[in-house]
Amino acid sequence: MSITIENLSYSYVQHSGEKIAALKGVSCSIEVGDFVGIMGPTGCGKTTLLQLLAGLLSPTSGHIYLHGEDINAKGYDRNSLRQTIGVVFQDPEYQLFATTVEKDVAFGLKHSGLCRDEINANVKWALETMGFEFEKIRHQSPLALSGGEKRRVAIAGVLATKPKILMFDEPIAGLDPYGRQSFLQFITQMNQSGTTVIMVSHNIEALCEYTRHLLVLEQGKLIDSGATRDVFGRRKQMVSSAFGQTEAQKIVTMLSEGALALSPAIVTYDDLLSALKQELTRGGMG
Amino acid sequence: MIVEGKQICFSYDLGGTSFALQNVDLSIAQGEFVTILGCNGSGKSTLVKQINALLPLQQGELTVAQIDVRNEQDVWLLRRICGMVFQNPDNQFVSSVVAEDIAFGLENYEVPRREIPDRVQAALELVEMEGYEQRAPNTLSGGQKQRVALAGVLALEPEIIIFDEATAMLDPSGRQEVIKIMHKLHKAGKTIIAITHYVEEAVTADKIILMHQGRVLSCGKPQAILTNLELMGEAGMMVPMPVRLYYDLQQAGVHLNRCPLTDEELVEEICQLRSKT
Numbered sequence: 001m002s003i004t005i006e007n008l009s010y011s012y013v014q015h016s017g018e019k020i021a022a023l024k025g026v027s028c029s030i031e032v033g034d035f036v037g038i039m040g041p042t043g044c045g046k047t048t049l050l051q052l053l054a055g056l057l058s059p060t061s062g063h064i065y066l067h068g069e070d071i072n073a074k075g076y077d078r079n080s081l082r083q084t085i086g087v088v089f090q091d092p093e094y095q096l097f098a099t100t101v102e103k104d105v106a107f108g109l110k111h112s113g114l115c116r117d118e119i120n121a122n123v124k125w126a127l128e129t130m131g132f133e134f135e136k137i138r139h140q141s142p143l144a145l146s147g148g149e150k151r152r153v154a155i156a157g158v159l160a161t162k163p164k165i166l167m168f169d170e171p172i173a174g175l176d177p178y179g180r181q182s183f184l185q186f187i188t189q190m191n192q193s194g195t196t197v198i199m200v201s202h203n204i205e206a207l208c209e210y211t212r213h214l215l216v217l218e219q220g221k222l223i224d225s226g227a228t229r230d231v232f233g234r235r236k237q238m239v240s241s242a243f244g245q246t247e248a249q250k251i252v253t254m255l256s257e258g259a260l261a262l263s264p265a266i267v268t269y270d271d272l273l274s275a276l277k278q279e280l281t282r283g284g285m286g
Numbered sequence: 287m288i289v290e291g292k293q294i295c296f297s298y299d300l301g302g303t304s305f306a307l308q309n310v311d312l313s314i315a316q317g318e319f320v321t322i323l324g325c326n327g328s329g330k331s332t333l334v335k336q337i338n339a340l341l342p343l344q345q346g347e348l349t350v351a352q353i354d355v356r357n358e359q360d361v362w363l364l365r366r367i368c369g370m371v372f373q374n375p376d377n378q379f380v381s382s383v384v385a386e387d388i389a390f391g392l393e394n395y396e397v398p399r400r401e402i403p404d405r406v407q408a409a410l411e412l413v414e415m416e417g418y419e420q421r422a423p424n425t426l427s428g429g430q431k432q433r434v435a436l437a438g439v440l441a442l443e444p445e446i447i448i449f450d451e452a453t454a455m456l457d458p459s460g461r462q463e464v465i466k467i468m469h470k471l472h473k474a475g476k477t478i479i480a481i482t483h484y485v486e487e488a489v490t491a492d493k494i495i496l497m498h499q500g501r502v503l504s505c506g507k508p509q510a511i512l513t514n515l516e517l518m519g520e521a522g523m524m525v526p527m528p529v530r531l532y533y534d535l536q537q538a539g540v541h542l543n544r545c546p547l548t549d550e551e552l553v554e555e556i557c558q559l560r561s562k563t
Contacts, residue, residue: 020425040457041427041457041459041460042427042428042429042456042457042460043427043428090455091374146326146327147326147327148326148327170455173454173455174326174373174451174454174455174483175326175483176324176325176326176483176522176523177325177483177485177522177523177524178325178522178524179325179326202456202457202458204458247486247527247549248527250549251527251528251549251552251553254549254550254553255553255556255557258553258554258556258557259557259560260556260557260560269527269530269531272531273531273534273535276531276535276540276556277535277538277540280535280540280556280559280560281538281539281540
């Protein structure tokens with residue numbers, strides 16, 4: 001299942017009637033099973049793109065094809081779109097509302113056509129996937145949980161619908177380093193088991209290390225896209241846009257000014273470490 | 287000491303069986319830049335919310351600018367002296383116009399109306415947002431929004447400014463904008479207390495308070511804390527990349543002269559090592 005985006009534009013209309021273009025003529029495609037990152041500075045249109053992909057906004061112009069079908073065409077089955085795509089918005093913990101964790105997670109399945117046993121099985125699976133002991137957590141109030149637990153419950157609510165495409169808007173903002181790492185490992189596992197993952201993030205190191213493809217947006221335009229390594233490798237563009245390089249790339253740039261030229265292909269920490277080991281142990285140094 | 291706390295304990299649970307803070311001692315000097323570092327749930331936010339009485343002090347002692355935080359009649363004075371910027375800039379706006387938003391706190395403190403425009407202007411200059419007076423906050427970037435939220439705090443001329451993960455939701459350039467203003471305020475003599483998960487933001491602090499499970503695990507200079515693998519590991523934190531690189535290179539038999547904290551120090555050490563040959 002691939003997503004094809006064709007010349008997609010979207011404008012918000014302000015109270016004054018003034019139109020603000022949030023996306024301008026974006027075209028790209030996302031293959032089934034991919035792990036795609038969307039990056040760009042605040043206000044570049046990342047969240048708007050996610051909302052368009054989820055069918056929550058209708059484009060001002062252009063098309064989104066899922067399975068070759070235009071999701072905004074008259075007569076398109078929106079129900080099947082909702083079952084295919086799951087979206088975890090920024091700060092999902094604020095979306096919790098039910099009296100128990102179990103009811104909250106089950107809410108999205110209400111109109112799914114599944115029978116009670118199937119719903120219960122999905123809820124249990126989703127909560128266990130998010131690291132909870134089902135019996136311990138099911139009757140608790142979601143509002144009494146810690147911030148990190150709330151976020152996991154909110155994500156379980158999306159997982160319970162077993163979407164084939166999972167989209168996350170800034171899922172790791174506000175998580176501590178190990179929280180970030182375990183969450184990224186979890187979505188990598190989901191991806192490896194066949195789920196297509198699309199993740200919006202400001203975290204350059206996370207995007208660099210975990211995604212396979214990147215879409216780079218700036219002021220509503222798609223300014224670069226491709227394999228993650230290739231995009232990070234095109235460093236001149238990254239410098240000119242407002243979101244910089246990985247820390248390893250910054251160190252390489254600074255070292256080249258200090259007369260140690262390392263390969264410009266170095267992007268991650270591991271790349272840098274092995275290049276430095278090679279360079280500094282050469283000729284018995286160290 | 288502008289902030290002095292002894293044996294602070296706090297529990298969100300009414301029965302008091304699980305503690306968010308346990309026997310925390312705290313001392314922050316006037317004009318100091320202190321970073322509070324620790325993983326989610328370590329008690330960082332709970333601690334700073336005691337400093338400006340957003341949470342009541344349950345056990346222990348705490349004075350801020352010689353005010354006992356338990357004195358309810360001083361709570362408004364305390365919050366004027368000690369301003370706070372939160373994580374999500376969107377949750378901090380009360381008006382649809384930047385200048386009115388900044389004036390909101392001043393109006394609440396009954397600052398004479400004629401003084402308000404100048405105070406708003408001065409605050410906007412401090413955060414380098416002059417010219418944005420009539421803009422709607424929702425049209426600003428993340429970094430700009432946080433700077434407006436900060437201007438609302440600065441208009442009250444506080445002595446202490448607390449940043450509760452104020453950079454967590456910003457893009458890299460927005461983060462840099464806010465960090466730059468934090469340091470500018472510090473240079474101007476303000477006491478800065480910054481909570482963060484980003485260890486690289488802690489590198490330039492005067493002092494780091496490392497928290498874990500409601501306790502102060504360690505307190506000291508960045509060099510002593512951020513280069514201590516064991517301590518940082520115990521706190522559930524990762525060390526800055528230059529520190530990690532220093533130890534990984536050491537394992538490979540490459541010995542840098544000292545453990546660098548910043549990218550600049552790392553580059554300097556590597557260049558020095560190379561120049562020896």
